[in-house]
Amino acid sequence: MSEPTVLSNRRGGVLRLTLNRPARLNAFTRAMLAELRSRLEEAATDPSCRVIVLTGAGRAFSAGQDLADLEPGTSSKVPDAAHLLEVHYNPLVKLISTMPKPVIAAVNGIAAGAAANVALACDLTYAARSASFLQAFARIGLIPDAGGTWQLPRLVGAARARGLALLAEPLSAEQAEAWGLIWKVVDDDQLEAEVGAVSDRLADAATYALGLSKRALAAASGNALATQLDLERELQRLAGAAPDGVEGVNAFLEKRAPRFSGETA
Ligand code: LHQ
Helix, strand or coil: CCCCCEEEEEECCEEEEEECCHHHCCCECHHHHHHHHHHHHHHHHCCCCCEEEEEECCCEEECCECCCCCCCCCCCCCCCHHHHHHHHHHHHHHHHHHCCCCEEEEECCEEECHHHHHHHHCCEEEEECCCEEECHHHHHCCCCCCCHHHHHHHHHCHHHHHHHHHHCCCEEHHHHHHHCCCCEEECHHHHHHHHHHHHHHHHCCCHHHHHHHHHHHHHHCCCCHHHHHHHHHHHHHHHHHCHHHHHHHHHHHCCCCCCCCCCCC
16 A cells, blocks of 8 residues: 555544655645545535644655646646646635635645645644745746735735745745744744644634634735625624624623634524
8 A cells, every 4th residue: 555645633623634745845746636635625514623734744845746747648748737726726725715714734844836825825824944935936937826926915015926936936934934924933843832732722712703704804805895894794793693602702701711612603
């Protein structure tokens, strides 16, 4: 039996998915992308799964698309980028962005190409101090994909987005944090503990409301203020009527810690 391309480990409400092709710096093959998506789709509809952690085995998070993984029967010597985006990367990025529960990236080493942008699609991106982010695309004559051209200007502004895309130089984890590209950089030997603690905390949180928060934030950049205010009202109506909305307010009034179930309305 060959090693699974994605390791799946469940601890309480936390699902940890580990990209597992360390000898190829966890570069994405089509089989790996399909496996990752299938694990994420299961997690999306499993109410007992409250948070997902995505990380890499070995010294890298992932080197992006495996440039040697060709479609069988093709005469081309390079992967068909548009096809891969259509069939694998675009659905993957949409799945993470619309996941009704938090997705955390634990970037343990370099995240290059599409993998950098998959990490940025996650809700909280933690990175080891020795990790880096590389929009490698220009080096091989391609453009940032997997949502990169959408995420980068929003996260770091137009000037820095252009520099990252056109120069294709690695950005250190510390610089990524300073620019607001990621949530937090932590010492290498603390990454697992820090992500473990935050994922345990989120596994006990009001999951349904967190999913609604994601929805509202994602909609904001395309909405006028008045539209966004209407959306907030509607989503708050749902959150407030859900078991955790009632429990949260009751617990506050009763001066006790809330016990959230994560249930939908
Ligand atoms: C790899 C890869 C890799 C195969 C390291 N593929 N083997 C979407 C749709 C369709 C088509 C194209 O792309 C996309 C989106 C994308 O993701 S495009 C961007 C693809 N990624 C890259 O261009 C990055 C390529 N990798 C690198 O530049 C370097 O490996 C980095 C800077 C990530 C790390 O450098 P080093 O630490 O020096 O490691 P290394 O280069 O020695 O890599 C270790 C091995 O992994 C090596 O194999 P070898 O047999 O020599 O030990 C590499 O060939 C292999 N590897 N990335 N993407």
